[in-house]
Amino acid sequence: MSAGDLSAAAAGLVSCETCSLLTQPVHPNHPGHCPRCGAELESRRPRSIQTTWALVIAAAICYIPANLLPVMNTTTLGSTEPDTIIGGVVFLYTSGSWPLALIVLIASVMVPIGKLIALAYLLVTVQRGVKGGERERTRLYRMVEIIGRWSMLDVFVDTFTVALVQLSPLMSVEPGMGVLFFAAVVVLTMIAVETFDPRLIWDAAARQQDPRQETKP
Amino acid sequence: MTEPAAHPTLPQATVVPKKHRRISVVWIIPILAAVVAIGIAVQRILSEGPAITIVFKAAQGIEAGKTFIKYKDVNIGTVTAVQLTEDYSKVTVTAKITKSAAGLMVDDAQFWVVEPRITLSGVSGLGTLLSGNYIGFAAGKSGKTQRDYTGLDVPPSLTGQPGRKFTLKAARLGSLGIGAPVYYHSLEAGQVIAYQLAPDGKAVDVDIFVNAPYDKYVNSETRFWNASGVDVTLGASGVQVRTESLVALVAGGLAFDAPPFATVAQPATAKTVFTLFADQPSALKQPDAVAQHYVLYFNESLRGLSVGAPVTLLGLPGGEVTEVGLDLDAATQKLRGRVEIVSYPERLVGRLTGQQLVTAEAIAHSIQQRRAFFQRLVEQKGMRAQLQSGNLLTGQLYVAFDFFPDAKPARIDWKQDKPVLPVALSTLPNLEAKVGSILTKLDKLQYAEIGADLRKALASFDKTMQETNTMLAHIDTDVTPELKSAIAEFRRATASADKAIKHTDATLLGPDAPGQQELRDAMQEFTRAARSLRILTDYLERHPEALIRGKAEEENP
Numbered sequence: 171m172s173a174g175d176l177s178a179a180a181a182g183l184v185s186c187e188t189c190s191l192l193t194q195p196v197h198p199n200h201p202g203h204c205p206r207c208g209a210e211l212e213s214r215r216p217r218s219i220q221t222t223w224a225l226v227i228a229a230a231i232c233y234i235p236a237n238l239l240p241v242m243n244t245t246t247l248g249s250t251e252p253d254t255i256i257g258g259v260v261f262l263y264t265s266g267s268w269p270l271a272l273i274v275l276i277a278s279v280m281v282p283i284g285k286l287i288a289l290a291y292l293l294v295t296v297q298r299g300v301k302g303g304e305r306e307r308t309r310l311y312r313m314v315e316i317i318g319r320w321s322m323l324d325v326f327v328d329t330f331t332v333a334l335v336q337l338s339p340l341m342s343v344e345p346g347m348g349v350l351f352f353a354a355v356v357v358l359t360m361i362a363v364e365t366f367d368p369r370l371i372w373d374a375a376a377r378q379q380d381p382r383q384e385t386k387p
Numbered sequence: 388m389t390e391p392a393a394h395p396t397l398p399q400a401t402v403v404p405k406k407h408r409r410i411s412v413v414w415i416i417p418i419l420a421a422v423v424a425i426g427i428a429v430q431r432i433l434s435e436g437p438a439i440t441i442v443f444k445a446a447q448g449i450e451a452g453k454t455f456i457k458y459k460d461v462n463i464g465t466v467t468a469v470q471l472t473e474d475y476s477k478v479t480v481t482a483k484i485t486k487s488a489a490g491l492m493v494d495d496a497q498f499w500v501v502e503p504r505i506t507l508s509g510v511s512g513l514g515t516l517l518s519g520n521y522i523g524f525a526a527g528k529s530g531k532t533q534r535d536y537t538g539l540d541v542p543p544s545l546t547g548q549p550g551r552k553f554t555l556k557a558a559r560l561g562s563l564g565i566g567a568p569v570y571y572h573s574l575e576a577g578q579v580i581a582y583q584l585a586p587d588g589k590a591v592d593v594d595i596f597v598n599a600p601y602d603k604y605v606n607s608e609t610r611f612w613n614a615s616g617v618d619v620t621l622g623a624s625g626v627q628v629r630t631e632s633l634v635a636l637v638a639g640g641l642a643f644d645a646p647p648f649a650t651v652a653q654p655a656t657a658k659t660v661f662t663l664f665a666d667q668p669s670a671l672k673q674p675d676a677v678a679q680h681y682v683l684y685f686n687e688s689l690r691g692l693s694v695g696a697p698v699t700l701l702g703l704p705g706g707e708v709t710e711v712g713l714d715l716d717a718a719t720q721k722l723r724g725r726v727e728i729v730s731y732p733e734r735l736v737g738r739l740t741g742q743q744l745v746t747a748e749a750i751a752h753s754i755q756q757r758r759a760f761f762q763r764l765v766e767q768k769g770m771r772a773q774l775q776s777g778n779l780l781t782g783q784l785y786v787a788f789d790f791f792p793d794a795k796p797a798r799i800d801w802k803q804d805k806p807v808l809p810v811a812l813s814t815l816p817n818l819e820a821k822v823g824s825i826l827t828k829l830d831k832l833q834y835a836e837i838g839a840d841l842r843k844a845l846a847s848f849d850k851t852m853q854e855t856n857t858m859l860a861h862i863d864t865d866v867t868p869e870l871k872s873a874i875a876e877f878r879r880a881t882a883s884a885d886k887a888i889k890h891t892d893a894t895l896l897g898p899d900a901p902g903q904q905e906l907r908d909a910m911q912e913f914t915r916a917a918r919s920l921r922i923l924t925d926y927l928e929r930h931p932e933a934l935i936r937g938k939a940e941e942e943n944p
């Protein structure tokens with residue numbers, strides 16, 4: 171076993187998630203508290219995979235109404251038009267500003283679904299104990315973590331538009347149900363990213379190195 | 388604390404690893420999300436009304452997703468698709484009806500396309516300013532459900548609302564459209580529901596619907612008039628601007644009211660035909676039961692006199708000009724202006740009061756009495772028609788009847804269909820006439836004579852000049868020598884004057900001359916006076932009030 175592949179868990183140690191202090195746990199199942207910062211020690215985030223799955227599924231469910239329901243109801247001179255995200259993309263594309271359409275498409279449609287797929291992929295590989303590509307998967311995880319907050323931009327834009335464009339009776343914008351679901355997708359995936367423990371990715375690699383764990387049923 | 392005693396007999400407690408619940412609480416989140424999403428979907432599906440198809444001849448402004456089906460101004464559905472029929476001859480409009488209105492989709496329901504119109508009814512309604520076409524809907528009475536309809540070409544009459552339908556005969560449609568409001572005292576009381584050319588092709592039949600409770604104010608004496616747009620009248624009575632409302636201004640409209648002279652009548656029955664008047668004044672005019680036509684011949688310009696110009700008696704309108712024409716006297720080959728007027732004696736009679744009114748009405752209604760009265764006015768009191776300028780700016784003329792006791796005697800021949808009334812030359816000729824007369828006078832000037840006179844004058848002037856010349860020569864020979872001696876004497880006189888002045892200089896202006904001393908004193912005195920005057924003016928400039936209040940007490944610093 172090379173030093174690079176050695177994990178704290180394999181060595182029977184716990185690293186504090188808050189201050190990174192490497193400690194000897196009180197009991198493998200109840201590691202206790204960090205002697206330095208007092209944070210509760212966990213070898214792995216508890217029920218990480220299950221919680222993440224639940225949140226990913228919830229986000230996936232919300233993703234459907236987020237795209238089907240209007241995010242905005244624009245009332246212009248008496249006629250109300252509901253606008254969905256995809257409708258906005260199509261409108262931008264047909265009105266000639268395809269770069270904007272592309273930005274909206276990527277930020278509002280592809281990023282959320284990409285996050286869901288990435289998380290699902292990470293979960294499946296961890297559950298299956300897939301070996302190899304740990305480094306890439308960790309990088310993917312980091313990317314999902316960083317990109318997550320930017321999807322909230324849509325919700326902000328929507329909120330500001332609704333608050334500012336109240337030129338009744340000429341024009342007014344009302345929020346649609348879709349934006350609630352969209353916000354739910356963003357928030358749920360962000361929490362899912364937090365609940366997922368990236369150390370699990372490396373556990374499979376550790377098992378491969380450790381013949382004792384390999385033989386375990 | 389005492390050490391725990393060892394009790395080997397007691398069993399050792401075991402540590403049972405805490406059992407993890409197999410299902411985490413976090414699964415509530417996806418379940419909740421699923422329930423909400425499914426709930427919304429179910430609600431959507433449940434609230435989904437029936438889809439119907441309507442076949443129209445043409446899809447005038449109908450757009451999928453944008454055109455609504457409206458019943459009593461409430462959206463009851465949205466057009467989802469517009470397609471051509473299979474044989475390409477018509478248009479099939481597919482529409483989603485809201486769940487709540489599903490019950491209305493019965494066998495005899497009617498659909499029609501409502502053309503765009505500008506509705507400005509109130510500030511809150513501004514949103515529908517440009518709402519575009521929509522599909523109108525009229526509920527049916529049948530209980531049988533129907534999903535496929537054929538749209539009507541013209542809107543049906545409003546059957547569901549309480550109120551009554553009337554037909555107006557109009558000479559011109561003007562800017563009226565379907566849905567144009569009908570006003571009663573500026574309140575929206577109904578609307579135009581249809582219009583079509585009258586069967587004889589000479590008028591337009593405008594069908595209107597007057598809502599309850601306004602319909603009960605429509606009686607046999609009610610007058611309808613066109614209140615469309617701004618009514619700007621430029622007549623002898625000046626400029627008049629009139630509009631019923633902003634909506635009528637933009638979208639056209641009608642108005643009705645009972646004329647002030649109307650007696651209370653029973654509400655008109657539905658489908659009564661009324662005449663649509665062009666404007667309010669003509670609509671509310673008293674019906675002139677008694678109308679007498681007269682002809683006037685004028686030997687002056689009729690420019691500015693138009694048909695409809697008022698005919699006044701002592702300044703009160705009592706008729707109008709019906710025709711302005713020309714008359715050629717066959718015997719004398721003389722052209723003159725021919726003006727036909729109609730007089731409505733009742734209008735003037737209406738201005739009288741009390742017993743006079745009763746008497747005058749009797750006179751007005753009996754032809755014999757009326758004629759006798761009129762004849763007396765003309766033949767004994769000297770009543771004459773006269774053209775007068777109603778508006779100096781526009782040059783509008785009107786016919787005024789006034790009394791000219793010195794007028795030449797005249798008679799009225801009642802045998803003629805339109806009796807001729809005597810006229811008087813206008814006393815107030817218009818500007819044009821004046822300018823014209825000046826021009827005529829100028830024209831009459833005999834320029835040749837003037838030229839001859841001028842030449843004569845010039846010749847005499849020449850002679851005068853010659854005489855002056857000889858006179859000057861005479862002066863030269865006779866007067867000049869004497870003048871020379873006079874000048875020499877004058878020179879002598881000035882020399883002695885010079886001497887005298889020099890002497891005076893010595894006495895007055897010498898450095899020690901008493902006059903000089905006094906003069907200097909006087910000058911100093913004068914300078915002082917001037918200074919104090921300047922101080923005074925300075926002070927007055929700063930304190931002009933001192934003139935009135937006197938000098939203010941100087942405050943000691």
